[in-house]
Amino acid sequence: MFYRExxxxxxxxASDQAVFPILQDRIGVFIILAIAFVVIPLTGNDxxxxxxxxxxxxxxxxxxxxxxxxxxxxxxxxxxxxxxxxGAYACYKLTTIYPGVNxxxxxxxxxxxAAAVGAVFGLPSLRIKGFYLAIATLAAQFFLEWCFIxxxxxxxxxxxxxxxxxxxxLFGIIVTGPRASAETRYYxxxxxxxxxxxxxxxxxHGRIGRMWMAVRDMDIAAELMGIRLLPTKLLAFAISSxxxxxxxxxxxxxxxxGAESAVFNINQSFTILFxxxxxxxxxxxxxxxxxxxxxxxxxxxxxxxxQLGIPLHAATIEHITFMTIGALIVFxxxxxxxxxxxxxxxxxxxxxxxPFPY
Amino acid sequence: xxxxxxxxxxxFVQMGQAPDxxxxxxxxxxxxxxxxxxxALGFVLIFKASGVFNFAQGIxxxxxxxxxxxxxxxGVPAFLALGLTIAVMFALAWTIERVVLRPLVNQPDIILFMxxxxxxxxxxGFGEFVFGGDPKVMITEALYLPKGSITYKAFGGIVSLQRxxxxxxxxxxxxxxxxxxxxxxxxxxxxxxxxADSHSAALSVGISLEQIWVIVWFAAGLVAxxxxxxxxxxxxxxxxxxxxxxxxxxxLILGGFTSIPGAIVGGLIIGIGEKLGEFYxxxxxxxxxDAWFAYVIALVxxxxxxxxxxxxxIIERV
Amino acid sequence: xxxxxxxxxxxGDVLLSVENVSLSFGGVKAxxxxxFDIRKGEIRAIIGPNGAGKTSMLNIINGFYHPQQGxxxxxxxxxxxxxxHDAAHGxxxxxxxxxxxxxxxxxxxxxxxGRTLKMNKNLFWQLLRYGPAxxxxxxxxxxxxxxxxxxxxxxxxxTPVGRLxxxxxxxxxxxxxxxxxxxxxxxxxxxxxxxMEEKEDMSRFVLDVNDHYxxxxxxxxxxxGVVMDLSDRVVVLDHGIKIADGTPDEVKKNKxxxxxxxxxxx
Numbered sequence: 041m042f043y044r045e046x047x048x049x050x051x052x053x054a055s056d057q058a059v060f061p062i063l064q065d066r067i068g069v070f071i072i073l074a075i076a077f078v079v080i081p082l083t084g085n086d087x088x089x090x091x092x093x094x095x096x097x098x099x100x101x102x103x104x105x106x107x108x109x110x111x112x113x114x115x116x117x118x119x120x121x122x123x124x125x126x127g128a129y130a131c132y133k134l135t136t137i138y139p140g141v142n143x144x145x146x147x148x149x150x151x152x153x154a155a156a157v158g159a160v161f162g163l164p165s166l167r168i169k170g171f172y173l174a175i176a177t178l179a180a181q182f183f184l185e186w187c188f189i190x191x192x193x194x195x196x197x198x199x200x201x202x203x204x205x206x207x208x209x210l211f212g213i214i215v216t217g218p219r220a221s222a223e224t225r226y227y228x229x230x231x232x233x234x235x236x237x238x239x240x241x242x243x244x245h246g247r248i249g250r251m252w253m254a255v256r257d258m259d260i261a262a263e264l265m266g267i268r269l270l271p272t273k274l275l276a277f278a279i280s281s282x283x284x285x286x287x288x289x290x291x292x293x294x295x296x297x298g299a300e301s302a303v304f305n306i307n308q309s310f311t312i313l314f315x316x317x318x319x320x321x322x323x324x325x326x327x328x329x330x331x332x333x334x335x336x337x338x339x340x341x342x343x344x345x346x347q348l349g350i351p352l353h354a355a356t357i358e359h360i361t362f363m364t365i366g367a368l369i370v371f372x373x374x375x376x377x378x379x380x381x382x383x384x385x386x387x388x389x390x391x392x393x394x395p396f397p398y
Numbered sequence: 399x400x401x402x403x404x405x406x407x408x409x410f411v412q413m414g415q416a417p418d419x420x421x422x423x424x425x426x427x428x429x430x431x432x433x434x435x436x437x438a439l440g441f442v443l444i445f446k447a448s449g450v451f452n453f454a455q456g457i458x459x460x461x462x463x464x465x466x467x468x469x470x471x472x473g474v475p476a477f478l479a480l481g482l483t484i485a486v487m488f489a490l491a492w493t494i495e496r497v498v499l500r501p502l503v504n505q506p507d508i509i510l511f512m513x514x515x516x517x518x519x520x521x522x523g524f525g526e527f528v529f530g531g532d533p534k535v536m537i538t539e540a541l542y543l544p545k546g547s548i549t550y551k552a553f554g555g556i557v558s559l560q561r562x563x564x565x566x567x568x569x570x571x572x573x574x575x576x577x578x579x580x581x582x583x584x585x586x587x588x589x590x591x592x593x594a595d596s597h598s599a600a601l602s603v604g605i606s607l608e609q610i611w612v613i614v615w616f617a618a619g620l621v622a623x624x625x626x627x628x629x630x631x632x633x634x635x636x637x638x639x640x641x642x643x644x645x646x647x648x649x650l651i652l653g654g655f656t657s658i659p660g661a662i663v664g665g666l667i668i669g670i671g672e673k674l675g676e677f678y679x680x681x682x683x684x685x686x687x688d689a690w691f692a693y694v695i696a697l698v699x700x701x702x703x704x705x706x707x708x709x710x711x712i713i714e715r716v
Numbered sequence: 717x718x719x720x721x722x723x724x725x726x727x728g729d730v731l732l733s734v735e736n737v738s739l740s741f742g743g744v745k746a747x748x749x750x751x752f753d754i755r756k757g758e759i760r761a762i763i764g765p766n767g768a769g770k771t772s773m774l775n776i777i778n779g780f781y782h783p784q785q786g787x788x789x790x791x792x793x794x795x796x797x798x799x800x801h802d803a804a805h806g807x808x809x810x811x812x813x814x815x816x817x818x819x820x821x822x823x824x825x826x827x828x829x830g831r832t833l834k835m836n837k838n839l840f841w842q843l844l845r846y847g848p849a850x851x852x853x854x855x856x857x858x859x860x861x862x863x864x865x866x867x868x869x870x871x872x873x874x875t876p877v878g879r880l881x882x883x884x885x886x887x888x889x890x891x892x893x894x895x896x897x898x899x900x901x902x903x904x905x906x907x908x909x910x911x912m913e914e915k916e917d918m919s920r921f922v923l924d925v926n927d928h929y930x931x932x933x934x935x936x937x938x939x940x941g942v943v944m945d946l947s948d949r950v951v952v953l954d955h956g957i958k959i960a961d962g963t964p965d966e967v968k969k970n971k972x973x974x975x976x977x978x979x980x981x982x
């Protein structure tokens with residue numbers, strides 16, 4: 041009733057192939073963007089922007105990256121954390137060596153370093169798949185993590201063995217470092233995430249997206265249709281790692297303000313993987329929903345029980361978070377393998393036929 | 399040239415000059431490898447009988463050890479605690495079959511694999527929730543496990559073996575032998591192999607999948623408990639062991655997913671290889687190489703021999 | 717049976733020839749010393765009892781299996797070893813015995829995926845989905861819509877193929893192969909598991925494809941009625957050996973073929 045496409049006729053294939061062919065969807069996207077760009081900066085306090093919105097966007101971008109590889113191309117990776125790390129360290133080295141260059145350019149450029157590393161570790165995907173590949177990506181995870189610790193050049197020989205983000209300005213406004221305002225950082229993260237999401241969506245609706253999904257669904261048939269498996273998978277590894285790398289650079293430069301190698305450990309890889317399992321494999325919307333759920337769940341657990349008069353120990357909250365996430369993974373794999381994104385679609389379908397049941 | 403000398407000559411010179419140190423390192427590697435092999439064994443048991451790649455096996459090791467120590471700390475006598483832990487492992491197997499495996503039967507392997515990630519996280523949270531997250535000490539004395547070490551004068555120096563390690567190697571060998579006999583000689587063991595070959599064929603000759611799965615997960619739980627006791631005795635019992643437990647994965651790649659001897663040999667190769675590599679070659683690149691050595695070996699294997707040392711060749715059909 | 721004017725119309729040049737091809741897996745011979753050819757514009761059937769090596773033969777033709785012996789000449793080019801995507805580049809498309817669609821994609825996307833080789837706009841334009849990439853997308857959508865109309869599957873365009881009934885899946889798979897605009901179309905049991913009505917529909921599509929697009933077709937089929945009605949020439953395999961080759965009428969009378977089908981001991 042509120043949501044229906046009846047009467048919206050398409051007169052050209054171009055408009056039929058639009059990413060959001062239905063008017064209500066376009067309005068919805070516009071409203072979300074308006075809230076993100078206008079309402080939140082105007083009404084949100086530093087806590088909302090710093091501790092909720094920026095992390096949510098950073099994780100969403102990493103989840104999109106992994107989803108391109110795992111959800112769309114069907115190649116399971118447990119090295120996401122390390123690829124994010126490559127982006128962060130690359131950005132740090134770039135801005136150290138060339139401090140004069142616009143930091144945003146280096147954030148994006150660091151994605152290319154992550155892409156190159158990702159493609160190298162994607163090479164085994166020619167011969168192996170499934171959990172064999174997952175173990176191969178573990179090699180990337182542990183080897184790169186070791187590099188982050190054992191190659192002091194990467195963190196400029198700091199005694200702390202950590203990255204310390206320097207102050208950088210953009211058009212006279214401080215964008216990184218401790219003195220950058222939350223709003224500025226939020227706008228930069230948001231803009232990058234919006235543009236990259238839009239591009240990922242474009243990619244998935246075109247030739248390359250179809251090639252990836254073909255490889256995921258039936259690799260033999262894809263090959264017999266002329267799709268070369270290795271270049272296709274390597275492209276997926278590269279672009280996925282690009283997204284993860286940019287996300288890692290954003291995480292360190294515009295959120296943490298500094299980081300050590302432990303940030304990019306195996307648990308980070310799992311966190312991102314869980315986001316896309318719960319959000320929905322092969323869904324960009326799912327990447328956002330999953331990131332929101334997994335990142336915000338501990339925050340809710342931290343603040344809601346005390347409000348209800350049940351004081352919880354910090355460690356207990358962490359334990360409950362682990363249990364809940366584990367249970368949610370199993371639940372979603374059983375009940376709705378397409379994740380939260382599918383629940384959203386079902387909800388839309390209900391709105392479409394409301395007030396009738398079907 | 400100096401680099402080549404450091405890589406190819408110097409380590410061997412060192413080995414020759416101090417053979418006692420070499421033997422000591424070899425022994426450490428052997429014991430470590432045995433423990434990897436035990437975790438890998440748990441994987442193989444489950445994979446053989448259900449085709450499920452159980453990522454949670456490493457966590458089950460920690461969980462079993464934690465339960466044992468936790469019960470003992472709460473005042474339960476050691477051997478009663480051991481019995482109760484066995485019961486807990488059975489309950490775990492039963493619950494996993496009911497809640498996770500049964501609803502996911504006939505799903506793609508990769509879905510089941512990811513479901514075991516869920517089990518992993520749940521067990522970490524649950525174990526710490528019940529028993530607390532602080533590292534614990536294994537109750538070796540209460541279980542009458544020996545301590546101290548035996549020292550030999552040999553190889554021009556001193557080689558010292560922990561008594562506990564010797565017991566661990568003996569127990570592990572016995573357990574592997576028992577499992578091998580179980581698989582090849584008993585009725586249930588043969589049924590397990592039938593299930594591994596084809597689920598539907600096993601059903602059609604009247605083998606109950608549910609029972610088989612509970613049995614293998616329970617067996618894997620027992621293996622996990624034994625592993626947990628000996629591993630816990632070597633270091634603290636805490637979920638920080640998770641990262642070490644993950645090393646059983648490359649062991650499996652080496653040994654093949656379906657081979658018990660493969661798990662043992664793979665475990666020993668990785669265990670000994672990473673100890674020797676770290677001791678003699680590690681300093682060249684800044685140490686800490688045992689964090690990734692196993693995975694890189696596995697990667698090389700995946701590229702050139704994906705079925706592992708003992709696995710069967712995979713033939714793809716259209 | 718099919719084209720007006722008799723068999724002369726179909727008797728074009730040789731499009732593909734298989735010479736003395738042998739293939740074995742370990743010790744098991746799947747195909748031994750088989751030779752035959754496929755002429756341009758004809759419908760060629762490969763028949764034989766179960767395990768005769770028919771599907772292996774198709775897998776050899778499109779490069780999925782590499783024969784230990786023998787030569788394959790396609791469009792005048794002889795090759796010993798070829799990867800499946802090379803076959804696709806050369807213009808060989810196929811369908812599978814057990815439908816091999818991309819289950820997570822819609823029928824439209826499946827068929828669009830069949831046009832992958834014809835599309836070439838680069839990553840940059842793909843990321844923007846604008847300009848050349850969009851123009852290309854629309855152009856190919858036109859071609860795909862023609863195929864959708866031809867196969868009468870308009871109403872299931874947007875349905876994920878995993879949810880379609882079997883008969884329609886087979887049709888979408890045919891559409892995906894047609895989208896490649898192949899020189900040679902290999903159909904592996906296109907009518908397996910269909911009822912009479914669906915078989916008639918599918919036969920009609922096969923004939924129309926041959927007529928309308930002039931596509932050369934090689935098909936494996938078990939239903940003898942269908943084979944005899946559709947095909948111009950038939951090659952018969954049994955235990956990996958060619959036992960007969962000729963028009964449907966000739967093959968029907970062949971003693972070896974009758975024995976093979978009635979199960980006379982060898």
